[in-house]
Amino acid sequence: MNALQTLSGSTAPAGTQILFADNALAPSGWKENVRVVITPDGKIAEVSEGATPEGTRVGTLLPAPVNLHSHAFQRAMAGMSERRGSESRDTFWTWRQIMFRFLDVLTPDDIEAIAAFVQMEMLEAGYAAVAEFHYVHHQPGGTPYDNIAELSERIVTASSTTGIGLTLLPVLYSQGGCDGRSLGDGQIRFGNDFDRFQKLHQAAARAVAALPEDARIGVAPHSLRAVTRQDLARCVELAGTAPLHMHLAEQVKEVEEIEAAYGKRPVNWLLDAHEVTDNWCLIHCTQMTAQETSGLAATGAVAGLCPITESSLGDGIFDGVNYLAAKGKFGIGSDSNIRISLSEELRTFEYSQRLRDKCRASVATPEKSTGRVLYETALAGGAQAAGRASGALAPGRYADLLALDGTALDLDRTRGDETLDIWVFAGDDRMVADVWSAGRHVVTGGRHRQAEAIRDRYRTTMRALRQKL
């Protein structure tokens, strides 16, 4: 307690925050009467239990996870894709046509307004940070903006407005399929060859460098469909040890296309062709054989699961039970952003396993409940995938934290894993009271500090967009 007393006394630097939680989830388990000191640079300096109350008081304090996969602009498409097309069966591929049409009308201002709105929703749902898989780069028609990184900068500006921790992942998207066909009309706003992509990436990195120091930049080759084998290798080199994200093995048709072109299923091909290490994050992986599941788990890479979107798009069910049994790492993403809810993502993941296996508590252990296993897995996987020193209530980590609403009726006098299970299985975002992103206290009383202005701008943007569609 000595160091704590020094910090809380008159010598504490300006901007130091002190939180006091009735109970909190630390790496070694649940603790009571926990005092947390956050330094002005947004890091946790000290954590102690059995403390006396002071500073900002909260009920249950948790590390707040990273949302490891988002396409911000798709938030504005919510509700636009639930009608049946003329084809006999509506699929991922018909949804993609709607997405391409929507893209034709989006301006830089629209993209910034939508990104700020969805980032605000993420923060209010309990995510402290987002890895934005950003692939819309050019004007409608495919001509680059005068500033090649214009739209990357709009994502950066949005994160500056909302205070969310950003890992920006500029996306390389250069072909319409494995056979090297050129991009279709709907894809030309995404397209770059590798040389132009490198310039874009450099400019985006400069913009990210102007954000607070917790912001990161990575690289995202879109998928094995959209980049050549040679360009994938170049992306790996460009990333170095920075986050490297790629969509992989989401749809049956995609697996068939890769198999036909490369002679192997996508996960098998990738594991044979590249040394997949812990800076890799493979998004979806809903189409894996048992052997691919254990193979991916053994790499130490993170599987980026997006259970609500994977349900919405009919992707299939990730084999979470066997993947976790093989010590695989995963995190949670909101992908299409059709609905932003951290607790619902975790619940949807678990229920998909139960429906498939006709079981209950599929990933719980004798020591930890279902909610606890899911939550801790998502914390570690999200932080690793974003290249972010967060994910734990521990000194040296960024203060990415959330407090559950101590006055919520269902949480009254609950403790430990039961609190998490109530939130995940019976609750929703309304139970999230406070959120800090690298120490930035952006959500209080369940609302983002700039909620009114961000919502007003989004409303105006959407009214104008609906006129154009």
Ligand SMILES: [Zn+2]
């Ligand atoms: Zn995606």
